[in-house]
Amino acid sequence: MTAAGNDRLHPQDEALDANQWMAQVRAGLGDLMAKGCDIGQLEAYIEKRLKELGRPLLEEAVQKLADRQALSCPRCDSPLHVERHQRLRHVFSVFGKVPFVRSYGFCPRCQERFYPADHAMGLQERAPASPRVQEICALMVLESPAAQAEANIRRLTGLDLGQASMHREARRQGERALQLRNADVALTNTAKGVRELARRAHPPKGKFTLVIEIDAWNIRERDHWGQSQKMRAKGDDPSRWHWVYAGTIFRLDQRGKTASGRSVITERGYVATRQGLEAFEKQLCAEALQRGFTKASSVLVLAGGAVWIWNLAKNRFKDATHRVDYYHVCEHLWTVAHDLYGQTPQAGQWVMPMLRWLKRRKDGALDVINALREIRENLQELTAKQQETLDREIGYFEGHKNRMDYKNGKALDQPIGSGAIESTCSQYQCRFKRTGQFWSLDGDEAFLALATLHRNGRWHRLFPHDQQKE
Numbered sequence: 001m002t003a004a005g006n007d008r009l010h011p012q013d014e015a016l017d018a019n020q021w022m023a024q025v026r027a028g029l030g031d032l033m034a035k036g037c038d039i040g041q042l043e044a045y046i047e048k049r050l051k052e053l054g055r056p057l058l059e060e061a062v063q064k065l066a067d068r069q070a071l072s073c074p075r076c077d078s079p080l081h082v083e084r085h086q087r088l089r090h091v092f093s094v095f096g097k098v099p100f101v102r103s104y105g106f107c108p109r110c111q112e113r114f115y116p117a118d119h120a121m122g123l124q125e126r127a128p129a130s131p132r133v134q135e136i137c138a139l140m141v142l143e144s145p146a147a148q149a150e151a152n153i154r155r156l157t158g159l160d161l162g163q164a165s166m167h168r169e170a171r172r173q174g175e176r177a178l179q180l181r182n183a184d185v186a187l188t189n190t191a192k193g194v195r196e197l198a199r200r201a202h203p204p205k206g207k208f209t210l211v212i213e214i215d216a217w218n219i220r221e222r223d224h225w226g227q228s229q230k231m232r233a234k235g236d237d238p239s240r241w242h243w244v245y246a247g248t249i250f251r252l253d254q255r256g257k258t259a260s261g262r263s264v265i266t267e268r269g270y271v272a273t274r275q276g277l278e279a280f281e282k283q284l285c286a287e288a289l290q291r292g293f294t295k296a297s298s299v300l301v302l303a304g305g306a307v308w309i310w311n312l313a314k315n316r317f318k319d320a321t322h323r324v325d326y327y328h329v330c331e332h333l334w335t336v337a338h339d340l341y342g343q344t345p346q347a348g349q350w351v352m353p354m355l356r357w358l359k360r361r362k363d364g365a366l367d368v369i370n371a372l373r374e375i376r377e378n379l380q381e382l383t384a385k386q387q388e389t390l391d392r393e394i395g396y397f398e399g400h401k402n403r404m405d406y407k408n409g410k411a412l413d414q415p416i417g418s419g420a421i422e423s424t425c426s427q428y429q430c431r432f433k434r435t436g437q438f439w440s441l442d443g444d445e446a447f448l449a450l451a452t453l454h455r456n457g458r459w460h461r462l463f464p465h466d467q468q469k470e
């Protein structure tokens, strides 16, 4: 099928003769060298001229691809009632603007009009960017705010997108990432869906331990767009802090050490959302399934002491080993030490044996509780504040004593600290907590979803042309 009446769109007339082109480029390079230049200037010149070759090739191929597309509904596959217009569309590609025509039709079942070729070619409705340009926008915005990203894209690719449209494009990709994530979460509702998620995991043969670490950080958002000035005039702050719940999941055998002894995790899953605890729980489960949860011989949940974390762990990972981060626990003991002895060497002398008991004794936590109780009951002249601290910390150790099996954890070569999730949170915060940066509620969830999809090694699900596909 040819695009009748649209021959002007085909590139034959303006086709470049390759030999002619080579001669022109050589001449251009000669001029540059005569004026004096370095390799970078030669590279930039050739790169620019190569686009002249790429654009007509892409234009020709895009039209062929559009012509080849069957006229059926991209949603339900029903044949479309074709309204045989060859509608013109332009796509903004890395080689410049490329025109093509395609047919469209009406789906009687979906009661909607579709352009099947647009769907098949990876184009989004009323969005000018080609899939490669979509990807570039998404990648650059993940790394830096839109203004800076736009300048970098222009420098690296010669594309002049404009800040607003680049931001819009990246946002659109975030929305797509969000849809993919929601579809994965929806799979957890059925047995068939759970099997599908589990199939995506590639666990090793034999026994393995899955580690799940959980934490939260906060993000600054602007709740009342367009009303900031009014609110400030009234003395109200238009920004708010909201919690972002985060998790990371990896197998114990995916953890190793660098030559300098630093812990590294070769592959792991991530979850991050600001849509509340319930949403987080579901996303964490979907991710755990995709990381081999159903095949794991043991599961370890590792986190700080926050109540919500352990409620979630009880709820969702009942049979797992639960462990409170050792370093959080140390801080609690240091708080008592400083309350009792101030900033003196005595404080250290008092606390060090207990830190060792926790690591080395089977029931180290019980020994710590007994020691704290003994002080509470026998030490004369405790101030009210010291008593209060001791009571609070005895309560803390009582509440978490079953989550302090550090001796056993070390024997099994498991982590006793939740450093992996803490570094995850600070990596996210690097991007999401720039000075002066505000996010809207919907916008930041879309960007979180995009950043998380990228970290999870699923970029190819948005961009099938991804060359790093795992």
Ligand SMILES: [Zn+2]
Pocket (backbone or CB within 6 Å): 073, 074, 075, 076, 077, 078, 107, 108, 109, 110, 111
């Ligand atoms: Zn349909």
